[in-house]
Amino acid sequence: MSAPSSPEAPWPVRTVARKVAEWIGRLGEVWVEGQVAQLSRRGNAATVFLTLRDPVADLSVPVTCHRDVADRPGLELTEGARVLVRARPDYYVARGSFSLRATEIRAVGLGELLARIERIRQLLAAEGLFDVVRKRPLPFAPAVVGVITGRDSAAERDVLVTARRRWPAVRFAMHNCAVQGPQAAANVIEGLRKLDADPSVEVIVVARGGGSVEDLLPFSDEGLVRAIAACRTPVVTAVGHETDTTLVDHVADVRAATPTDAAHRIVPEIGEQRRLVEGLRARARALLTTRVEQQERWLESVRTRPVLANPERLLDGRADDVAQLRTRARRTVVHRVEGAERDLEHARARVAALSPAATLDRGYAVVQRADGALVRDPAEVADGERLRVRVSGGRLGVRVDREDGEP
Amino acid sequence: MSSTEQTAEPTTTYEQAREELADVVRRLEAGGLTLEESLALWERGEELATLCQHWLDRARERLAAAAPADDED
Numbered sequence: 001m002s003a004p005s006s007p008e009a010p011w012p013v014r015t016v017a018r019k020v021a022e023w024i025g026r027l028g029e030v031w032v033e034g035q036v037a038q039l040s041r042r043g044n045a046a047t048v049f050l051t052l053r054d055p056v057a058d059l060s061v062p063v064t065c066h067r068d069v070a071d072r073p074g075l076e077l078t079e080g081a082r083v084l085v086r087a088r089p090d091y092y093v094a095r096g097s098f099s100l101r102a103t104e105i106r107a108v109g110l111g112e113l114l115a116r117i118e119r120i121r122q123l124l125a126a127e128g129l130f131d132v133v134r135k136r137p138l139p140f141a142p143a144v145v146g147v148i149t150g151r152d153s154a155a156e157r158d159v160l161v162t163a164r165r166r167w168p169a170v171r172f173a174m175h176n177c178a179v180q181g182p183q184a185a186a187n188v189i190e191g192l193r194k195l196d197a198d199p200s201v202e203v204i205v206v207a208r209g210g211g212s213v214e215d216l217l218p219f220s221d222e223g224l225v226r227a228i229a230a231c232r233t234p235v236v237t238a239v240g241h242e243t244d245t246t247l248v249d250h251v252a253d254v255r256a257a258t259p260t261d262a263a264h265r266i267v268p269e270i271g272e273q274r275r276l277v278e279g280l281r282a283r284a285r286a287l288l289t290t291r292v293e294q295q296e297r298w299l300e301s302v303r304t305r306p307v308l309a310n311p312e313r314l315l316d317g318r319a320d321d322v323a324q325l326r327t328r329a330r331r332t333v334v335h336r337v338e339g340a341e342r343d344l345e346h347a348r349a350r351v352a353a354l355s356p357a358a359t360l361d362r363g364y365a366v367v368q369r370a371d372g373a374l375v376r377d378p379a380e381v382a383d384g385e386r387l388r389v390r391v392s393g394g395r396l397g398v399r400v401d402r403e404d405g406e407p
Numbered sequence: 408m409s410s411t412e413q414t415a416e417p418t419t420t421y422e423q424a425r426e427e428l429a430d431v432v433r434r435l436e437a438g439g440l441t442l443e444e445s446l447a448l449w450e451r452g453e454e455l456a457t458l459c460q461h462w463l464d465r466a467r468e469r470l471a472a473a474a475p476a477d478d479e480d
Contacts, residue, residue, distance in 0.1 A: 311445075
């Protein structure tokens, strides 16, 4: 039956089914790791049906196994459990359905879980997803905060109440979803995509209360970590107790210890900011006031300087000078006048002394020739010469009339 | 030396007035001036002092205008 099929010679379904089964069989036995999504047992049927999900790629594959395999003591197969399955691909020709036929299922233990997380951490760290340089600063006072958390959870309340008290103007874009169980990681990823796409959302908070390692497992999910890394909006994680560390904490832009701490990180405290602003304003004012006061004091000191305060002092000075000069001048003049008077007196005295008046008064007379020369010797004059005689009372003209025998 | 600031805002800045005032005082105190010079200088000094006062009063007004008592923004 190897003739190629063609419209003229088509293969019957059974041939196609057999060939498909053959092809699928070639995969052989595989060890598969995944998460139990659904688990169904029909009464005490021999076969147990479950779905094995790949949390990263969000794909799943049906698995069937004998009840003994599923009920192996110590396995405690439950939904959400991480398991390791040894299985062969099985093509059920009757209905053309594919499934993995499991021959052994092992639970992935806590140690195994942590080891797995560590392996993923190293893988992502090697890719540089956790590098500090990738961490984005948070906006100072975001108008809209995206919040991904369980509906009506304590974490939600802590973030919302605290943030509102600190910065009443803040608004929230909520994405409530299951934060535990197999769908948790997928839910959070969906929330991240939605909020990251919203331009008004300036920061995203992923908050979850405390829980066991299994409870927090979704927050170490590789897909979720990559989703956070891909976010353009800064992401703050507040997952589990302060002591718990999940991979999201490594990739987040800011890791908050608790949901309340996350609120403290994403919004400033309004009272504090107001005090800060008031403080700066007061300091500026004080600086200005001191400066003006300084200048006023300087102006005051200048104004009180004598040259400005009482200019009349200048005038006084001058007035005094003038007064002094005047008295000195007057004194000098007075001296001079007195001196002059004294000189006059002397002169007058000398004139008086020299002046013949007194002599004339005493009866003497002064004889002068016509030309004014004084006659002291009769011999000087000729007979009949006209002379002038000055006596105390006046003057008179005389003529010489010598009597005999006078020189 | 008529004073100029009655009408529009004086153009001399506070620093200019202050500098000149300090210089006027220095010269007055140095003395050796004619009567007319010292009188004129004294008048200029008064004018400058008034100008400085004017600027300082304005500064006070502006500071008071922005007093913290105004309402929250």
